[in-house]
Amino acid sequence: MVPGVSYLSRLSxxxxxTGVAGxxxxxxxxxxxxxxxxxxxxxxxTMTPETAFCFVLTGAALLLARPxxxxxxxxRLAKISAxxxxxxxxxxxxxxxxxxxxxxxxxxxxxSVSKIFPGRMPAAxxxxxxxxxxxxxxxxxxxxxxxxxxxxALAAVLTVLLALIGYGYGYVSVFLLPIRxxxxxxxxxxxxxxxxxxxxxxxxxxxxxxxxxxxxxxxxVRRLLPAALAIPILVGWLVVEGQRAGLYSNVLxxxxxxxxxxxxxxxxxxxxxxxxxxxxxxxRQAEAEIHTLNEQLExxxxxxxxxxxxxxxxxxxxxxxxxxDLRAPLRHIAGFIALLERHAANSLDDQSKRFISxxxxxxxxxGHLIDDLLAFSKxxxxxxxxxxxxxxxxxxxxxxxxxxxxxEGRPTWIIRDLLSVEGDPAMLRLALVNLISNAVKFTxxxxxxxxxxxxxxxxxxxxxxxRDNGVGFDMQYAHKLFGVxxxxxxxxxxxxxxxxxxTVRRIIHRHGGRTWAEGEPGKGATFYCSLPKGGQSHGxx
Amino acid sequence: xxxxxxxxxxxxNARDVELTLAALLEHNLAxxxxxxxxxxxxxxxxxxxxxxxRxxxxxxxxxxxxxxxxxxDGLEVLRLxxxxxxxxxxxxxxxxxxxxxxxxxxxxxxxxxxxxxxxxDFRAFVDAxxxxxxxxxxxxxxPLRSLEESSMK
Numbered sequence: 001m002v003p004g005v006s007y008l009s010r011l012s013x014x015x016x017x018t019g020v021a022g023x024x025x026x027x028x029x030x031x032x033x034x035x036x037x038x039x040x041x042x043x044x045x046t047m048t049p050e051t052a053f054c055f056v057l058t059g060a061a062l063l064l065a066r067p068x069x070x071x072x073x074x075x076r077l078a079k080i081s082a083x084x085x086x087x088x089x090x091x092x093x094x095x096x097x098x099x100x101x102x103x104x105x106x107x108x109x110x111x112s113v114s115k116i117f118p119g120r121m122p123a124a125x126x127x128x129x130x131x132x133x134x135x136x137x138x139x140x141x142x143x144x145x146x147x148x149x150x151x152x153a154l155a156a157v158l159t160v161l162l163a164l165i166g167y168g169y170g171y172v173s174v175f176l177l178p179i180r181x182x183x184x185x186x187x188x189x190x191x192x193x194x195x196x197x198x199x200x201x202x203x204x205x206x207x208x209x210x211x212x213x214x215x216x217x218x219x220x221v222r223r224l225l226p227a228a229l230a231i232p233i234l235v236g237w238l239v240v241e242g243q244r245a246g247l248y249s250n251v252l253x254x255x256x257x258x259x260x261x262x263x264x265x266x267x268x269x270x271x272x273x274x275x276x277x278x279x280x281x282x283x284r285q286a287e288a289e290i291h292t293l294n295e296q297l298e299x300x301x302x303x304x305x306x307x308x309x310x311x312x313x314x315x316x317x318x319x320x321x322x323x324x325d326l327r328a329p330l331r332h333i334a335g336f337i338a339l340l341e342r343h344a345a346n347s348l349d350d351q352s353k354r355f356i357s358x359x360x361x362x363x364x365x366x367g368h369l370i371d372d373l374l375a376f377s378k379x380x381x382x383x384x385x386x387x388x389x390x391x392x393x394x395x396x397x398x399x400x401x402x403x404x405x406x407x408e409g410r411p412t413w414i415i416r417d418l419l420s421v422e423g424d425p426a427m428l429r430l431a432l433v434n435l436i437s438n439a440v441k442f443t444x445x446x447x448x449x450x451x452x453x454x455x456x457x458x459x460x461x462x463x464x465x466x467r468d469n470g471v472g473f474d475m476q477y478a479h480k481l482f483g484v485x486x487x488x489x490x491x492x493x494x495x496x497x498x499x500x501x502x503t504v505r506r507i508i509h510r511h512g513g514r515t516w517a518e519g520e521p522g523k524g525a526t527f528y529c530s531l532p533k534g535g536q537s538h539g540x541x
Numbered sequence: 542x543x544x545x546x547x548x549x550x551x552x553x554n555a556r557d558v559e560l561t562l563a564a565l566l567e568h569n570l571a572x573x574x575x576x577x578x579x580x581x582x583x584x585x586x587x588x589x590x591x592x593x594x595r596x597x598x599x600x601x602x603x604x605x606x607x608x609x610x611x612x613x614d615g616l617e618v619l620r621l622x623x624x625x626x627x628x629x630x631x632x633x634x635x636x637x638x639x640x641x642x643x644x645x646x647x648x649x650x651x652x653x654x655x656x657x658x659x660x661x662d663f664r665a666f667v668d669a670x671x672x673x674x675x676x677x678x679x680x681x682x683x684p685l686r687s688l689e690e691s692s693m694k
Contacts, residue, residue: 320639320641323638323639323640323641324608324609324637324638324639325638327638327639327659328554328557328638331557331560331638331659331660331663331666332556332557332560334662334663335556335560335563335663335666336556336560337663338663338664339560339563339663364662367660367662371640374640
């Protein structure tokens with residue numbers, strides 16, 4: 001909130017209290033017959049009891065309507081209060097019409113206070129009160145600048161200002177409408193205070209919002225407005241006084257007035273334009289700086305992207321050569337061991353044969369390792385294809401393939417609800433192959449092997465799981481499960497490379513999902529993967 | 542198997558050559574195997590030029606082509622063979638260590654007849670070589686359908 005906002009808000013409240021207090025004092029004056037309260041000075045006019053009452057109502061309405069976030073009953077009460085003011089002022093205006101008399105002026109008080117009679121509310125007062133009442137009622141009616149309420153409050157301020165300037169220039173009877181009585185001075189003051197209070201009751205919006213804003217528009221309003229108020233009044237007074245002293249004639253005095261206004265406003269406009277110009281220049285300079293910074297940033301992004309691409313290409317080349325060159329010697333080892341076995345089959349003792357078989361199985365293992373590592377690194381590099389994947393269909397395919405290659409007794413498959421998800425079909429397939437083949441592997445040797453696959457649907461994600469009744473694991477090692485080369489079982493127990501679950505995790509992460517596992521030694525394990533709905537996917541990581 | 546036509550093996554690695562020959566021998570497919578150590582020489586051989594200028598121009602029954610070779614690599618040899626009117630009828634089998642999909646896709650785009658990833662396991666390799674040999678080295682008119690469907694990968 002702009003600091004000025006809370007200040008104006010407090011000012012508006014003060015105006016409300018002043019209205020209530022001032023009106024009450026005058027009413028008290030009428031009640032207790034205190035002439036000093038009814039009229040400050042008989043020359044300066046008297047405030048009628050209706051006017052005083054209207055001020056109390058208006059002040060109360062302003063106080064009730066002022067905070068924007070009060071309960072609505074307060075706002076409703078404010079509108080009723082202001083409505084009464086409108087009604088009263090309208091009736092008075094009708095009465096002012098020649099030949100109409102409703103005699104409501106006798107309603108509150110009859111008689112006089114030391115020969116001061118209440119009399120009728122002056123028409124100018126009624127008109128101003130009508131503006132003020134409407135302004136309160138329309139306080140929260142929104143429109144483009146200016147808001148209707150501001151416009152009405154301004155009309156009231158200007159009306160009062162005219163009368164006040166008249167007072168200041170020594171001309172007591174300033175009339176707006178055909179009225180027979182001057183406005184009382186304290187009526188004018190209270191009216192000015194109240195209409196100003198209404199004008200600033202919503203300091204964040206409309207004209208006040210503009211006046212308080214940090215923009216060059218706001219600066220201009222704050223610079224010029226006080227001068228626009230004060231200078232013509234002052235100059236006008238000088239001219240009037242000069243005329244009165246006989247220094248110059250009527251026409252010449254107007255010329256003086258016009259000239260001095262021209263000089264003062266010309267200077268003011270020039271000074272303000274100068275500071276706005278500076279502001280503009282500073283802003284343009286800042287914009288230019290931002291532009292340069294943006295360009296630098298873009299350049300840097302391009303540079304980084306190029307570096308990343310280069311790194312990615314290097315990684316690609318690396319894994320390509322691993323794929324080629326690391327496999328070749330391995331193949332040679334395996335190949336020549338097989339040839340050796342054949343050549344020397346008869347001359348080798350059992351121990352040597354055992355060594356040969358160890359070399360064979362080690363090289364096979366190494367081959368799997370290389371394949372798995374390559375697949376793992378590939379999962380980070382390749383681009384993703386997003387499509388709708390039918391998990392049920394995919395799971396059935398994977399099971400079909402695995403059953404072909406498993407020699408041991410088939411597990412019992414329990415396929416629960418499987419939903420369609422969004423993702424890369426090849427990647428999700430690899431994840432499922434890893435999860436399901438793990439389940440098959442770790443249920444080996446169980447008398448009754450059960451593998452359950454299903455999915456659940458939550459608000460933001462779809463979770464699928466693979467549950468088995470295999471060897472399970474200790475939950476204290478759960479965090480290690482998805483790491484590269486992390487194995488919870490020895491190679492003798494279960495063969496494997498320790499990359500499968502890491503690959504699963506990488507695939508699921510790239511889909512924007514999570515992986516976790518639950519298990520108990522000897523009871524089985526459940527592996528969960530979540531995939532976000534709406535397919536948020538991550539680029540190569 | 543009355544008469545075997547020759548096989549051209551293009552392979553830079555002597556050990557791979559030996560293993561491939563052993564595999565071919567196992568199935569008596571190696572009646573006549575010509576080995577070229579790189580793509581450049583293989584092309585010279587096929588076009589009967591330079592040191593092979595005097596060779597009688599008979600196309601081999603099948604070319605077994607390694608992918609990664611010095612000078613001219615397998616893909617380049619394949620491209621040249623398949624764009625030559627006289628040579629493009631020779632079946633070409635890619636023998637490679639790489640499982641990289643890009644190599645496979647490129648090879649098929651260039652018109653390779655079969656693609657064999659040399660398995661680390663020697664037995665599997667022998668089986669793969671046998672299939673290739675039986676398929677193409679037998680003298681009867683070689684069927685021109687691709688080996689893609691016969692699960693050789």
